[in-house]
Amino acid sequence: MAGKTSGKSTKPAATAGVKDGATAAPKGTGKKPVLLSGGNPQIAKADGDAPVQAYIAAMPGWKSELGRSLDELIVRTVPGVRKAVRWNSPFYGIEEQGWFLSYHVFTRYVKVTFLQGAALKPVPPGSGKDKDSRWIDIYEGEFDTEQLAKWIRQAASMPGWHGF
Numbered sequence: 001m002a003g004k005t006s007g008k009s010t011k012p013a014a015t016a017g018v019k020d021g022a023t024a025a026p027k028g029t030g031k032k033p034v035l036l037s038g039g040n041p042q043i044a045k046a047d048g049d050a051p052v053q054a055y056i057a058a059m060p061g062w063k064s065e066l067g068r069s070l071d072e073l074i075v076r077t078v079p080g081v082r083k084a085v086r087w088n089s090p091f092y093g094i095e096e097q098g099w100f101l102s103y104h105v106f107t108r109y110v111k112v113t114f115l116q117g118a119a120l121k122p123v124p125p126g127s128g129k130d131k132d133s134r135w136i137d138i139y140e141g142e143f144d145t146e147q148l149a150k151w152i153r154q155a156a157s158m159p160g161w162h163g164f
Contacts, residue, residue: 033058040105043085051085078156098160109137115161
């Protein structure tokens, strides 16, 4: 029976069964996050910091550190920011003003979307069917703290999106 294992994972319990470098769900939940297409964490719809932190913890590989950096920058730049997870993405907003930013994991990058991004200066480079939203795709090692902070300040100062 040489070379045969017991069938039990040799990974530590905290990471057993988690693919692509994702971390396990926060302690006490008893559940491991599911990574959807492109590695985006599947996190239940909820309001507050806890679901956003669960999303960040489940982001695979280098993207989790990027998520922590984004969250810290947003909180530092917009004191009292409101947080939620919707459609498997963190959202950030201002009470009674609306949501101004969200982000989403893709295979090779994290897309940071400014929901009223067409009004930002300079306008973020990504655009699509929505005339108002603009985004930036952040690849490993490309986190521009200064430019993101400028966009976050601008986005938080204007009326946001009230879609949910």
